[in-house]
Ligand SMILES: O=C(O)[C@H](O)COP(=O)(O)O
Ligand SMILES: [Mn+2]
């Protein structure tokens with residue numbers, strides 16, 4: 305026990321034993337919805353997940369994965385990987401970035417913090433650059449927050465502002481980028497009327513420009529660097545609306561993958577490269593797809609690509625994206641202080657932990673799970689394995705992704721008996737669902753189901769326990785619907801493909817030969833959400849959860 309009286313020591317569970325291998329499997333983007341042709345999970349052959357469902361209600365149930373249950377501002381906010389895995393790992397509901405930024409903007413506190421003061425030092429003689437995702441998806445950023453920030457910065461005397469946009473089409477409908485750019489242009493025009501020199505300076509699709517994650521493909525960040533910092537891109541336009549409209553005319557074009565472009569003046573000169581003395585804000589609140597660009601903007605010593613020029617700027621993130629690396633060191637809004645996560649507790653109580661996914665989701669079961677903290681709590685007791693993802697492709701061309709490899713590594717970890725917990729993320733339903741390719745998403749769901757089977761078979765062999773759940777919906781609904789649930793058609797009579805996550809609940813199943821007799825889901829937590837899973841898992845390891853955790857979903861009944 306430390307001098308504060310706090311201890312990571314967990315009490316023994318009065319009824320449940322220790323020493324069972326517990327597999328915690330997260331199917332990314334796997335929600336529960338009525339079966340129909342746009343529900344790729346119901347269309348796909350998924351015998352393993354189907355058999356788990358037979359365990360309802362004692363060993364299979366649904367939990368909430370969106371809105372306030374995961375710390376988002378409203379019930380209209382779909383879940384996402386960051387808030388989902390934060391809740392799964394932390395066992396408590398934290399007001400998340402989206403909400404914290406809303407509050408800071410509404411109260412004006414955002415302009416009083418150290419981060420804003422730091423960028424404001426450049427307002428007199430330099431340009432303020434705002435870089436981020438332009439949509440109302442609410443997963444990484446929100447357009448309304450950007451507009452408030454622009455207004456606020458101009459009121460705080462920013463005289464020259466350049467916005468570097470990343471088009472979405474992943475958390476919102478493909479094609480919606482044009483409308484978002486028009487909205488932004490209108491607001492910038494109003495600022496210009498008030499004497500602020502404000503313009504869009506560059507752009508590109510989020511998956512091709514800037515927003516890579518977990519170092520899957522540094523070229524993505526490099527393309528952004530060239531457009532945003534150096535003012536160099538393969539496409540040059542006089543206006544961003546024109547740019548997006550024109551680039552979308554290419555046969556296979558999509559908002560997510562638009563090539564980089566820069567806006568030029570009447571002489572063909574880029575209007576907004578980043579120079580010494582400028583201020584830069586990355587206005588996304590979500591961490592995973594911002595840490596790479598944050599490194600490029602902040603680190604003096606950097607070898608991921610040749611930056612050509614490294615301007616001396618004042619850089620701040622909307623939030624601090626990595627609490628362990630303190631990256632970036634300046635930020636406008638303090639991130640949620642997610643501490644004492646279940647992973648940290650369990651490691652302190654001797655639980656040997658294995659975590660695995662492929663690159664594109666690796667940080668979900670490590671970084672997000674541990675409260676946006678990179679690295680091990682105790683490298684002697686933990687092993688995190690990253691299977692390299694394919695890069696430079698859209699995952700509808702490889703819908704099986706690395707599910708088999710993840711399952712094999714996890715199986716081997718279970719059979720080695722070197723770990724008490726194995727924790728994995730199976731990305732298929734989500735990553736392929738985001739492509740909007742229904743056929744490929746069906747293949748993806750089958751692959752994820754097969755991976756679950758391999759992991760559960762290994763758990764069977766060692767007499768262990770499994771917890772199978774998901775972080776939010778995606779693959780279970782691939783069409784935009786009206787209020788009564790009917791698919792919406794576009795003006796050509798085609799269905800509107802939904803590439804984003806959903807508001808659906810997700811399943812959770814428990815079982816395995818090591819599950820003590822009498823363990824079942826309680827009936828008195830009907831509104832349980834992802835944050836209730838951590839206490840559940842702690843119980844299955846033979847521990848009581850800390851008293852401030854959301855309640856466990858399980859009870860032990862006497863047979
Ligand atoms: O970053 C992404 O890929 C999407 O915006 C959200 O998907 P995720 O929350 O499942 O990562
Ligand atoms: Mn996810």
Ligand SMILES: [Mn+2]
Pocket residue numbers: 333385734735738778805
């Ligand atoms: Mn997703």
